[in-house]
Amino acid sequence: MKTDRHKMPERPAKERIKDFEEVAVGYTIETAIEEAKRCIQCKNPKCVGDCPVEIDIPAFLQLIANGDMEGAIRKIKEKNSLPAICGRVCPQEDQCEKVCILGIKGKPVAVGALERFVADGETSQKSKVKSQKFDTKKNEKRIAVVGSGPAGLTCAGDLAKMGYQVTLFESLSTPGGVLVYGIPEFRLPKKIVEIEIDYVRSLGVELVTDVLIGKTITIEELFSQGYKSIFIGSGAGLPQFLGVPGENLLGVYSANEFLARVNLMKAYKFPEYLTPVKVGKKVAVMGAGNVAMDAARVSLRLGAQEVTIVYRRSRDEMPARAEEIERAEEEGIIFKLLTAPVEIRGDNNGWVKEMECLKMALGEPDASGRKRPVPIEGSEFIIEADTIISAIGNKPNPLIPRATAELKVEKWGGVIINEATRMTSIPGVFAGGDIVRGAATVISAMGDGKRAAEQIKSYLGGTGD
Numbered sequence: 001m002k003t004d005r006h007k008m009p010e011r012p013a014k015e016r017i018k019d020f021e022e023v024a025v026g027y028t029i030e031t032a033i034e035e036a037k038r039c040i041q042c043k044n045p046k047c048v049g050d051c052p053v054e055i056d057i058p059a060f061l062q063l064i065a066n067g068d069m070e071g072a073i074r075k076i077k078e079k080n081s082l083p084a085i086c087g088r089v090c091p092q093e094d095q096c097e098k099v100c101i102l103g104i105k106g107k108p109v110a111v112g113a114l115e116r117f118v119a120d121g122e123t124s125q126k127s128k129v130k131s132q133k134f135d136t137k138k139n140e141k142r143i144a145v146v147g148s149g150p151a152g153l154t155c156a157g158d159l160a161k162m163g164y165q166v167t168l169f170e171s172l173s174t175p176g177g178v179l180v181y182g183i184p185e186f187r188l189p190k191k192i193v194e195i196e197i198d199y200v201r202s203l204g205v206e207l208v209t210d211v212l213i214g215k216t217i218t219i220e221e222l223f224s225q226g227y228k229s230i231f232i233g234s235g236a237g238l239p240q241f242l243g244v245p246g247e248n249l250l251g252v253y254s255a256n257e258f259l260a261r262v263n264l265m266k267a268y269k270f271p272e273y274l275t276p277v278k279v280g281k282k283v284a285v286m287g288a289g290n291v292a293m294d295a296a297r298v299s300l301r302l303g304a305q306e307v308t309i310v311y312r313r314s315r316d317e318m319p320a321r322a323e324e325i326e327r328a329e330e331e332g333i334i335f336k337l338l339t340a341p342v343e344i345r346g347d348n349n350g351w352v353k354e355m356e357c358l359k360m361a362l363g364e365p366d367a368s369g370r371k372r373p374v375p376i377e378g379s380e381f382i383i384e385a386d387t388i389i390s391a392i393g394n395k396p397n398p399l400i401p402r403a404t405a406e407l408k409v410e411k412w413g414g415v416i417i418n419e420a421t422r423m424t425s426i427p428g429v430f431a432g433g434d435i436v437r438g439a440a441t442v443i444s445a446m447g448d449g450k451r452a453a454e455q456i457k458s459y460l461g462g463t464g465d
Contacts, residue, residue, distance in 0.1 A: 045057060060073075081203070084195065085196055086443060096111050123195055141229075146400070152168060154447075154453070166205045173209050213400060228428065255294075284307075311337050313362065359379035407426055408425040432452045
């Protein structure tokens with residue numbers, strides 16, 4: 001190993017909790033070059049195989065090491081149309097960096113930080129990588145992509161690069177899906193999302209907002225309008241609740257609603273935007289994934305004096321990224337682990353005031369492979385809270401399946417696909433991302449979109465002629 005891994009600089013916790021500015025500040029060019037030089041250029045790089053969108057990681061790292069930043073971003077964009085997003089929110093530690101050879105005896109190369117660096121450099125220099133021009137007049141096959149989240153954007157961008165005429169439909173007035181409504185500004189600035197979406201548009205993708213597929217237009221009607229194939233990437237926006245008494249009290253949010261109000265409606269900019277969100281002095285967040293960390297850290301920035309994560313398993317089982325857990329701890333978030341809510345109670349006005357919980361112990365592993373939490377009898381205790389946020393997961397919205405009788409779904413609502421062809425039960429209709437997997441990562445959705453684009457090309461005969 002040539003050097004120790006260069007840690008991504010971050011703003012101090014006491015400073016960053018007062019605003020919604022980005023937490024990580026990024027590498028300098030000198031640091032980026034030094035970090036890229038740590039790559040030993042393996043003959044059989046496992047990092048590429050563990051990247052869901054198959055970026056040639058050693059190649060772009062070598063270009064950075066040589067000081068060729070424009071070449072590096074070009075190399076990334078051969079496979080990934082959203083590098084500034086991936087550099088920020090992709091869990092590289094569980095994918096490409098996890099299999100880095102340097103990680104055997106030391107720390108892996110900081111692939112994510114370097115991807116972010118070259119993507120941000122492209123933006124700041126205002127020297128966008130010119131997208132290849134495609135003569136779509138030679139290609140009369142039209143494809144509809146439903147949902148402008150990571151799966152839809154990736155599928156649409158890749159299909160446009162293949163020469164197809166692509167229309168991307170978004171139900172909201174602002175494109176980006178979970179990238180816009182679900183991830184806070186301090187973790188993923190919305191300006192970054194806008195720039196990445198503009199790049200996808202530059203490839204020739206037509207983006208149409210305020211169209212709710214399954215309601216405004218059905219899948220059947222899209223085919224009747226001349227679309228030869230359809231990709232459904234509408235995500236998993238239906239929140240789940242624990243089902244405990246009191247979840248209907250005032251002051252109890254789903255994380256979806258809470259974060260959408262803050263991000264999409266810009267509640268964090270009150271009073272500039274007159275869309276405030278009421279947050280109490282004591283906030284309890286149920287769950288321990290990335291969404292739970294986001295909800296907790298947002299609550300702190302909106303003025304909560306005490307924010308508690310309530311999770312029924314131990315720290316080892318927490319599904320959030322390690323760096324997000326660490327940042328939450330640095331910012332003063334309290335963690336009540338091995339704790340399960342059993343009832344939410346309110347005051348005489350119908351507002352939440354406290355939550356009764358049980359202490360848990362870990363038993364044998366369940367179907368997820370994690371140890372099953374077992375209640376400890378007689379261990380009831382109270383957590384005071386005037387705001388409670390449920391962040392225990394999401395399911396696909398049933399709107400499209402209900403409007404499309406031929407579309408087969410799992411009992412839990414996920415669209416069923418052929419794993420090899422990515423096609424649904426309807427010929428010509430493909431699907432990927434959270435509507436197939438359930439709530440998962442941005443990069444896994446992007447990988448689904450990329451594979452679906454290849455299968456759509458195969459389905460349509462491999463050409464646009």
